[in-house]
Amino acid sequence: MQNEPNKPDHLVVVDTLEKRYTKGGVPVFSDISFSIDRGEIVCMIGHSGCGKSTILNILAGLESASSGQVSINGHTIRGPGLDRGVVFQGHALMPWLTVEQNVAMAIRSRHPGMQRGDVKNMTEHYLGLVSLKEAMHKRPSELSGGMRQRVGIARAFSTTPELLLMDEPFGALDALTRGVIQDELLNICAQTHQTVFMITHDIDEAILLADRLLLMSSGPNAHIAEVVQNPLPKERSRAEIHHQKGYSDLRNHIMDFLVQKLNLKEPKNN
Amino acid sequence: MMRRTDKLKGFALSVLLTLALLLTWQYLTLPFETHVGSSSAQNAEYEMLMGHTPATQQASHNFPSPRQFAVDAWQELKSPFHNTNANNRGIGWQLGASLYRVLIGYGLAVIVAVPLGLLLGQLPILRAGLNPFIQILRPISPLAWMPIALYTIKDAEECGIFVIFICSIWPILLNTSFGVSRLRKEWLDVARTLELSWARRLWLIILPAAAPTIVTGMRVGLGIAWLAIVAAEMLVGSSGIGYFVWNQWNNLSLSNVILAVLLIGVTGMILDTAFAALQRSVSYAE
Ligand SMILES: Nc1ncnc2c1ncn2[C@@H]1O[C@H](COP(=O)(O)OP(=O)(O)O)[C@@H](O)[C@H]1O
C-alpha cells in the first residue's frame, strides 16, 4: 500500500491507528494506515464488529485512538470540527425542529452572523439538492426513513466540509429508496468535488460510489487486508454499471474476500 | 384520540353524576324530624346525648343543604376581595394570598432546580454524590419541615414559602437531571461536529431535548406545592385559603368551608391544565 504523507494531493492521512478497549488486551484493530485524495470517494467494507465505525468516529474526532494519528490538510485532528461533516447512521436529526430548522442550525454554525434571509436561501438550496424543499416545514417524525436520511445528507453538505464521513448511511433503507439516494449523492459529490469516506456493507453500493475500496479483515485485531482501486470510469451510474466491463470481476473479488474471511472466523470441526 | 361522540357521552355522564351527587346531598341534609320516625329509641337517646335535639338541629351549624350552600356561597362570592380586617377578608383575597406564596416558593424552586438539574444530568459523579441526600430529603412531608422552618426562619409568611420551595424542588430537580442524562448521544455528537458553544448547545440541544421531562417535573412539583400550601396555612398562616378553611370551621360556617374546598380543587385543576398545555407544546415525537 502506498502512503506518502507529504504528497500535497492527500487531503487526509491516517497513520497507524490502533484502538484497544482493555490495556494490554487484543486491539480491536491495529496498523490502520491509508490516505484520501481531494475529491476522492473511499469506501470501507468489512464484517460487523471489525471496527469500521470506530475508525470513522476517530476521523470525525468523536472518539480517540489508542495510538496513531489522523491529519487533515497537514493538521493533526484533536476533536470534532466543522471541516468534517458527518452523516450519522441513525440520521440524528433533532426531532423537535423542522427539517428547515435542522439544516439552518448547521448553516448558522458554519456562518455565524449570517443574515436571516441568507440562511433561509442557503437552507432551501441544500434541501433542493436532495429534493426535499416541499417537506421543509415538516418534523422528522413525519418523514419516511429515506427522507430523514436525505435531510441528514443535506445538513452535512450545508456546512461545506472538506471531508464527508458516512457510516452505513443507507443501511436501514429499502433497496429502491437506497438506489435513488445513491444517485443523488453521486450527483452532488460530482458537482461539488466532495471528498468522502464512507462505510458500507453493501458491495454494489461500494462499487457504485467508491473510487477506492478498503477491505477490512475480521476482528479482533483487524487490519486493512486489501486496497482495491475501482477500475470502472469515474462517471458511473446505477442504471448501467452492472453491464460495464470489469464490474462482475470486481464484485466477485470482493464477495470472495468477504466470504473467505467469514469462513476463517468460524470454528473448525474435527 | 377519543371520538367526538364518546366525548359527548362522557360529558353527559359527568352531568348525571353531578345531579346524583346533589340529590344525595339534598336527601342527607333533609330536616332532622323526617329521620326520627325511623330511628330506634336507643338511637334517639344517643342523638340527645350528642346535643342533636330537634331544637338544635334548626341552628346554623347544621350541615347546609345544597340550597343553603348556594345562598351562602353567593353571599361570599359577591364580594370575594373584601378586606375589612385581618379576620374578615374575602375568599378571593385569601386565594390570591395562597397563589402569591406558591408563585414565590415554587418560582424559587424552579430557578434553583432547573440549572442544578442540568448540571447533575451532565455530571454523573455529582449526581451519584448528591443522590443519597436527594433520596432522603424527597420523601419528607412538607409539614414535617414546619417546626424547623419556624425555629430558623421565624416569620410565618416566609415559612409558608419555604415549605412550598422545599417540597416542589425535588421532582423538578430529579426530572431535569433524568431528562438531561438520558439525552441521545447522537444529538450531542451533532453539537460537537457543528462546534456549538456551550450556551448554544444548552439552548439548541439540551433544553429542548429534555423539556418534556423537565415540564413533567414542574407539573408534579406544582401539584405538590398546591397540596402543601393549604396544609401549611391551616397550621400557621394568618391569611391564605388554608387559613380561610380553618377560620370558617372555627366560625362553624360549613358553607364557606365547602366553598373553599371546591375552590382549592378548581384552582389546582386550572394550574394543572395550564401545565398540561405547556407540556404538549414542548413535547416531540421521535
Ligand atoms: N465501549 C466499548 N468497550 C469495549 N468494546 C467496544 C466498545 N465499543 C465498541 N467495542 C468493540 O469494538 C468493536 C468494533 O466496533 P465497531 O467499530 O462498531 O464495529 P463495526 O462498525 O465494524 O461493526 C466491536 O467488536 C465492539 O465489540
Ligand SMILES: [Mg+2]
Ligand atoms: Mg458500525
